[in-house]
Amino acid sequence: MTSNVTRLYQAVLRDPTAPISIRLRRGFSDWVVRKGFPPPSAAVVKDEAEAGGARLVMERRGDCGRYTLDEPYEQGRLRTRVTYAESVPGMTGWVVVTVEQHGGPDPAARRGAKQRGRQRAERQPEPAMVKAPGFLRAYLNTARISDGAVQVEGAAVLLTEDGVQRFVSVMTEPRRRVPILVVSPDPRDPEVARERADQLADGVAGAGLVVRLADLRAQDRFNETMGPELGVFGAAVRTYFAPFDPAGEQYPRRHPPMGDAAIRSRGAAALDRIVDGAIGETAHRKLPDDVRRTLDVVCRVLAGRAEPGEIADAAAPRPSKVDFAREEMRRRMMAMTRRPTAPKAEAVTPAKAAVQATVEITAEITAETTVETAAEATAETARSVADMVVKELRGELEAALGLATSSQVPGDSGQVLREIRVLGAHLSGLRDIAAERRGDGPATEAERNLRDEHRLLNEEYAEAVTSARKLAERVRWLERRLAEAGQLVYGVTEDDPVFEPGGLVEVLAEARESLRHIGVGDTYGAAARLDLEHHIQCRTWAAKAWDALRALDDFAGARSGGRFAGGFYDWCAGDSPGRRTIPTGMLSMRESKSVVTRAKFSAPRRFAVPPEVHPSGRILMESHIKLRPVGYPAPRMYFHDDSAGSTGRIWIGYLGDHLPNTRTN
DSSP states (O other): OOOOEEEEEEEEEEOOSSOHHHHHHHHHHHHHHHTTOOOOOSSSSEEEEEETTEEEEEEEETTEEEEEEEEEETTEEEEEEEEEEOOBTTBOOEEEEEEEEEESSOHHHHHHHHHHOHHHHHHSOOOOOOOOOTTHHHHHTTSOOEETTEEOOSSOEEEOGGGHHHHHHHHTOTTOOSOEEEEOOOTTOHHHHHHHHHHHHHHHBTTBEEEEEOSHHHHHHHHHHHOTTSOOOSSOEEEEOSSOOTTTOSOGGGSOEEOHHHHHHHTHHHHHHHHHHHHHHHTTOOOOHHHHHHHHHHHHHHTTSSOTTHHHHHHSOOOOOOOHHHHHHHHHHHHHTOOOSSTTSOOOOHHHHHHHHHHHHHHHHHHHSOHHHHHHHHHHHHHHHHHIIIIIIHHHHHHHHHHHHHOOSTTHHHHHHHHHHHHHHHHHHHHHHHHHGGGOOOOOHHHHHHHHHHHHHHHHHHHHHHHHHHHHHHHHHHHHHHHHHSSOOOSOOOSSOOOOOSSHHHHHHHHHHHOTTEEEOSOHHHHHHHHHHSTTHHHHHHHHHHHHHHHHHHHHHHHHTTSOOSOHHHHHHSOOTTOOOOOGGGEEOOOOHHHHSOHHHHGGGEEEOOTTTOTTSEEEOOOEEESSSSSSSOOEEEEEEETTSSSOEEEEEEEESOOOOTTTO
16 A cells, blocks of 8 residues: 655754754754663764664764654654754755654545534544654754744743834744744733743744743734734734735734634644644745755765765855846836935825825816716726726836835835725725716706805814814823823823824725724725715714724723623713713614514625634624714614624724615615
């Protein structure tokens, strides 16, 4: 019967401290002795032994060597292989550690069976996951050993508040290859996080880095740096795979978290699953070029078919062929991204110019032209902007996006990405509006006059709402400071400027970036339609939506942190100084029975959520906030409260016009 071979673990370790052989051999020998083998002899170049059905071969020649351990494992064999080469000119010494399963059940099929049958997994014990070989932690503690410019440790690293900024540069290191597992503190029992971090460090040694946040201050600083969708809190564990850039990450779920509730319910099996995911990510990665070239030579040296001196020849870098097409592209991109010479002049990126042009032209169309002319102009604008983006700006946008996401200047990349998201949503909205308005007739002079009066009244109302929000924010800040200090505070303003959104899409973009307890679903299209069709009124609705989102974020932070036990309605109905709330009249926690029980109306209210919230990935959201109580349009914001659940967040499923119900349909 032909045996299948599955790679379960791989670590590529750079060790600049010579000699590697002594430190590596000492740790490996102690490990195999604990497995029942006699102490290996350092006096022979090839030492072989057997114990309990397992076979050990340790061989060396010159400045390289290889250790191979074959042992029984799940109806097959488990082979642990350690190959090393000392530093030579042009190459840092390295150690490659692999664990392979020969024969037995397929690990991938085993994982799939576990995921398909939860009840079956409860009746039968789960097979033990393969972890890092037991000698690695001791070896990693002997020197500064790294992989991909990131130092890998033999134990969990304790991260304090002061070290967060430096550690973020490690996470975003472009050459990083290993996953980083971050363990958040448990305020109820500090030892819980310590024990979890130690167990994870033992499982991923060499193939990952485990970091334990020292306290809640370190956690808050870390989450503030990560952003609202990439943080970790509440005694949870999150794995950050490479490459990683919090400013440009478009798929936060690529870096999976596991909440405290899941870890407590499953115990050691939950941590094993985290370990399995981390080492599974690195098990099949490509070896660095110099390691791959010299590894082949090391194997030939140990087999007697090459001389040790050939390792240095293989390590010498090969001259690379010049790709003239790529070089020309790089030169053109750099030419397009030159900064202006005036130090105070703001560089207008193509994305920003397109956004500004779209918004200005749309405002002019809506305010000053007839409906028929607006339809034609809107359609023409959409076509013109689309053509400009596709034909003229595509390359510039891609170049700007690439440079922004790789930039280390705080705020630059997030701003460009936000502008591009807003631009995309508005372009989609313009296309839909233009398609719908093609059949409308011209407006009369009386209708145009009424529209102008209505526009002026809405502008005045929006200004009044803005002034009221600033005053309310000032009062809330003073109340909070008085409650904290117990004394009067005069002549002090809040440090952060008040965010004044110009539309609903801006609110969603800002919430994704700055509200760490809020998750935003795919509702940009519905929000963009209101922005474009009712751009003046949207200033008022956007202000209300932003106040509601901050109140939800404040509530979710308190509830997930154990400082509040009720629901959002209770939060808003209570009278606590400094607490962000909205009037309870804006809030509806339930839909009518006729809406919930009829698929015609309940289906449009099912919105996407993470699998941790609901296994199907969608959930019926009844709770919503009325940004305008009656009339047309009557915008609504639907949300799901998971602040006490596995994610600790409020999930926004929809922000747009009133959804159909028994009165509208």
